[in-house]
Amino acid sequence: MKPVMALVGRPNVGKSTLFNRLTKSRDAIVADYAGLTRDRHYGNAKHGRYEFIVIDTGGFEPDAESGIYKEMAKQTRQAVAEADVVVFVLDARAGVSAQDHDIANYLRRLGKPTVLAANKAEGMTEGAQLGEFYELGLGEVHPVSAAHGQGIRSLVDEAFDPLNLPEEDDAAEQQQTGIVKLAVAGRPNVGKSTLINAWLGEERLVAFDLPGTTRDTISVPFERNGQKFELIDTAGIRRKGKVFEAIEKFSVVKTLQAIETAHVVLLLLDATQGVTDQDAHIAGYILESGRAVVLAVNKWDATDDYQREQLRRQIETRLAFLKFADLHFISAVKRQGLGPVWASIIQAHRSAMVKMTTPVLTRLVLEAVQFQAPKRSGMFRPKLRYAHQGGMNPPIIVVHGNSLEHVTDAYKRFLEGRFRKEFNLVGTPLRIEMKSSKNPYADQE
DSSP, rough: OOEEEEEEEESSSSHHHHHHHHHSSOOOBBOOTTOOOTEEEEEEEEEEEEEEEEEEEOOTTTTSSSHHHHHHHHHHHHHHHSEEEEEEEEEEETOHHHHHHHHHHHHHTTOEEEEEEEEEEOOOOSSSSHGGGGSSSSSEEEBBBTTTTTEEEEHHHHGGGGGGGOOOOOHHHHTTTTTTEEEEETTTTTTTHHHHHHHHHHHOOOOOOSSSOOOOEEEEEETTTTTTEEEEEOOOOTTTTSSTTSSOOHHHHHHHHHHOOSSSEEEEEETOOSSSSSHHHHHHHHHTOEEEEEEEEEEEEGOOOHHHHHHHHHHHHHGGGGGOOEEEEEEEEEEEOOHHHHHHHHHHHHHTTTOOOOOHHHHHHHHHHHSSOOOOTTTBEEEEEEEEOOOOOOOOEEEEEEESSGOHHHHHHHHHHHHHHHOOOSSSEEEEEEEEEOOOTTTTO
């Protein structure tokens, strides 16, 4: 499961700049759920050997008693509670403020692993100019420049090295266990808990918590028709006493981590609410993670014909990028339509783990070229020669040839359609990579 880093600090110290530098993007995953304000953003980051989720928070005033600052402090406290490590961002040029001391006192009381990052430190030395930050009593001060990318790698290493994080199992190792990891994802109140309880009641199994994680993820093992599953619960269940009243039942971090851990994700939508921005964000993250997915619309029995037609149109437009996934209309309360969902889950897992032989893939590529050759680009027409499988979960097909950088996205979609039809790939993303042969005479005049 990916570790979590939270960026905290007073306003205007460069937290968002550091967030964008870590994620190498300005596209944060944002939840529009009431109570999850826009002041808390989530993104994927990878630096060195570490892949992690980073949370950007608003300006933090721990003792704020009213207004927007109280809400921002509430959001920051949740981010800190969900994080494995906290990066306390300071302004190296402005020096230590009274608000910095308040935040430091809060973090010391909490006992969460914390790293100090003195931002805007370009051109500064680690000497007297940074000495005053040691009075915060949180250990070593790391000078960084989020705007220029200086000191970021050492900051990440310092944050995660002491945690001794376990290495993730690869897809082949997970497949050998024979257990399908299934995550149920969706917005709050779409019926995730109701659906899980319906499943467990139907199978007459007792759920229990698997130990070994520090982030309160609930894993429920169960079996159906001889197939073992591990249900990764994202319903927001937390043990009492571990968190405080400010923690909402819905945790974006728990959902993102569950998606990363799973083989198959069941994305649950609410028929009475339609497809919201948050649904689209979660769906986009599933696609980005390469996980197999099944779509299920809950509370279908509570809608009329007009609402159903509108919902179908919303799914076709807002979730068009998941058109490869099966779609089901269910009622978790009445246990209607649950059987076909299981069939799609099994099919999606099979598709994600499919083995495709090189001769068959090469034949499909050559047949596709004969049927429709790729478009010429200037003097060059891409030549596709052979293909092989480059990975599973999601399936990756690597095509070799010449001038393949000129292959258009439309032609890749054409190839994808033929691959999907041949191997009956349903419910899983399919990634096609183009690798051009190097011209041995390119460097010779």
